[in-house]
Amino acid sequence: MEKNDLRTELNPFEMLEELLWQDQFELIFPENEKQSELRLVYLMNDAVESFLVFVNAKMTGQYQPDYEGELEAELSRENTENGYTYVLVVHQGDSVVTIFFENLKVETHLYRYGDLGHFWVKGYEYLRQLEYRIAILHTKCEYLGADAASEEERKLAELVHFPPLNYACYPAVPAKYIVPMVDVWEPTGQAISIMEELASEARDHSLLQCLAFYRKHHGKRMSRLLAWMLHHVRHGVVVDLLMEKLMRASENYPVRSYKTEKLKSENSASMNEEIEKREVCDTKASEQRTVSVVGGISQQLYEKILMQAVQRKMELEAQGKQVTLVREEPFTTAQDSVEYKVYLMIWKKKRGNRIVEVERFSG
Template sequence: MTDEVVEKLAQLLEQDQFELIFQEAKVRLVYLMNDAVESFLVFKNVRITGEYNRDYQGELEASLEKQGQKFVLIVRQGETVFTLFFDDLVMENHLYEYGTIGHFWVKNYEYLRQMEYRLAILRDKYDYLGEEYCNEKEKRLAQLVDFPPLNYCCYPAVPEKYIVPKENPWVPTEAALSVMDEFASRAKDRTLGKILRLYREFPVPFIAKRIGNMLHRNSHGRVVDMINEEIRVASKKYPRRNFGRDAECKIQETLHKVQRRQELLKNKGQQSIILREEPFSTAEDSIEYKIYLMIWKKGILNRKVLIEEYPVSL
């Protein structure tokens, strides 16, 4: 068991996180689960005694020992205690394409909230697994999590009760400002470039909110489109989850229906994007798969979208 794995186990325990998944003759401990990553600590040749409560939420007490050639992990969940005897603990990481993932939990300017979500899960991959699990585009894009006009300060993808606040969320980093400068320059958006220079000198919430408002204007749509396209391209190299032959047939059947709808809209001059919401590969329960059609609507000043939902029961 490497020092890195021990550190990751300690990190989970410090956060009172201990979710075991029993699947494919393996016992996995969830390390990071989101649309971009499914990461686990896998117990080798494990034997469990006592009672593991999968629904427990609360403080954990744990101790790790070595007895001969075996490791022993004792975990207390409140009044319940269980013990894992195992030979080794190793990392198992699965990376997935996330550039066309869609979750529509919060209304209004959904296309910006999708961007916030994708950047957030990318940053989690960068922070928890390390930059070696990110390509060069992802390393740059991950910095935009520290750009308040694009993060949860202005466009949260989830309701407020689910947001995990960070220290000084309204303060942009130099790296984030540099990445946005680059996009504004590539889009030849001089107005945005000008206010970014002011924002660098005066990084206050008032200017951040002003930039946030600018990003949903028709006049600055090119910058938003370029960032979204960069995310899509950066994640394209990763595979998509596969749910088996029967499930994939159902997904393709619904997808063809959505594509026909998209073609009809295109013939009427309306642009749209197909997105998907899917369960994790290691999900133990039957979870609904959804395909969305995000249809662009151009207002007088603002860009808006209409969302159509197409469920697929797997």
């Protein structure tokens, strides 16, 4: 998609074609045999979990969940007594997967992302969190269209095209994980206008003057100068204002909740001991105990981690320090490698620069 383009409507069959063209084919199987809907991951990030759902599906063949090569796929439609039946044949190298289904629909869950983040790259971590949140917001808008985001979100998403704040200057992930954008150093006029609005609201006149110059003379050198200015104390109000706007834009979405699952026997003995200590239940309950599991840890341990971080935050704030709490959490459906963690960004000043010291709390 070109800059500023948003999907106008969701056509699940076009979305399926798009995934297969990108060699993406990650299936999520039903939790029990009675369920007949098979899910294909469409978009997963901290802001959204979206799937293509094969309705009344049956699958044959050997699915390879770890396959990362090129895909060959063919979709056909057959007329049956009960209506149309679709047949999707996917070649994963030498393996062939065939899915028979009656219809294809889109399932989307939107989540709060304004206080979520990851600390994969060191140095000016708060600016990297901004880059990350803007990037996932833009992806949500780009792939799921205007209906998946508010007007304010669609506006803020345009900042992905403001080089001083995108991965060109403050990448949130290591270089090998970055998906390159076209003309990453080329800002859009709309992105510059948004930054001018922020600078005006913050009464940062020197930044306003630089942005006016940047509109006429943008490039790597000027982008890097503006990126350098953004971590200075004198321009901190603009950064804080942008963080606050992203937080407000996402606050109406729910936080993730995790289903109660049966604790699997392959969990480590130490984890089982932790759960045994902390779970309150009837001693006569079934041997197959159930607990709420978040990223492989019990609900009790999750609450303990969050409480430790909150208590530490209160201690630091009582000392007069500015502290921001950031959560990192796994997806609700697909299995990923992210565990539940809580971070505190403790704000400091060093030779005119704003930096943060990061404390981590995890299981």
